[in-house]
Amino acid sequence: MATTESIQKAYINYVLTEGQQPKSVYVFAKKNKMPEDEFYRYFGSFDAIEQFIWADLANRTLTEIKTQEVWGQYSAREKALSFFYSFFELLKSSRSFAVYSVKKQPKGFTTPAIFTGLKTAFENFADEILKEGIESTELSDRKFLSKRYKDALWVQFGFVLHFWINDNSAGFEKTDEAIEKGVNVTFDLFQRSPIDNLFEYGKFLAQNSGLKETMGFGN
Template identity: 80%
Template sequence: MATTESIKKAYVDYVLTEGEEPKSVYVFAKKNEMTEAEFYNHFGSFKALEQNIWAGIATNTLAEIKGQEVWPQYSAREKALSYFYAFFELLKQQRSFAVYSVNKQPKSITTPPVFAELRTIFENFCNEILTEGLESGELSDRKFFSKRYKDALWVQFGFVLHFWINDSSTGFEKTDEAIEKGVNVTFDLFQRSPIDNLFEYGKFLAKNGGIAEKMGFGV
């Protein structure tokens, strides 16, 4: 009896051996001694199957990092770094499949459908840690822009994924460096900066500028 895991394993073996997706579910099922019905009991298509593989890596990443005893003490920045490091550490175990899957995606400014479930899991995680960061004051709560923080992290994730695919450094140490620099720069932008102070001062002057004028300091 075919299972979700056995079907995923057989699919990965097929695409890495043949270099392409099976011609049909019938061909794939026959090769792996299962019926089409057994396949469809678990997946509606090969695209759904690949989505599930990527989503599974994301889910396993969360289970691993949230199981750490120190997790509750981490800042939002540290939690994001932990996710990135853990995800790509797990992805090493399926590098050949990841390279195949990423490289076959059409070039587009939108997220490829194969990453749809992964993105949902990733963004839910980001919303969770960003909310914590905003509530603790670690991150700056900017009108309109705060809601886009998760999008910035998704763009960063996409950059690191493609960087890792092309990384030939020993132990993928350059990817680790890209994660450290990229996530830290992104969170630096999320935190309060002199621009925020200037903006707040501008609002203050707009409300109280008349006082300065009455004292003879108008321009």
């Protein structure tokens, strides 16, 4: 009897051997000696298999990093770095499939459907650590902008994924460097800066504009 795992393995083996998805579920099922309806018991389409694989990678990463003894002591920045490093370390074992899956996606600004589950898991994680960072004052709580922090992290994740796909360095050391620099720069932008002080000063002046009259600068 087929299982979620056996169908995944058979699908990965097929696309890596043939370089494309099967022509139909019927062809795939016949090749793997299973009734067609057994496939649909687990997945609605081939893209659904890929969506499951990517989401599973994210969830396995989260399970792994959150069980670390030091997890509770990490800052938001350290938790983000831990996710990035662990995810791409886990992805190494599925590199051939990842390269195939990413490269067949159409170019554009919208997130491909196969990354829907991955994005949901990532954004839930990002929301969690960013709220912790704001509450601890590690990160700056900016009106309107704070809600976009997770979007910036998702863009950074997408950049690193495509960087890793094209990384030919030994042990993917260049990707590790891209993670370190990219995540740190992103979190630097989330932290308090002189710009925040300038905005607060401008807000203070706007709210206390009457001071100029009392100080003799009204004319």
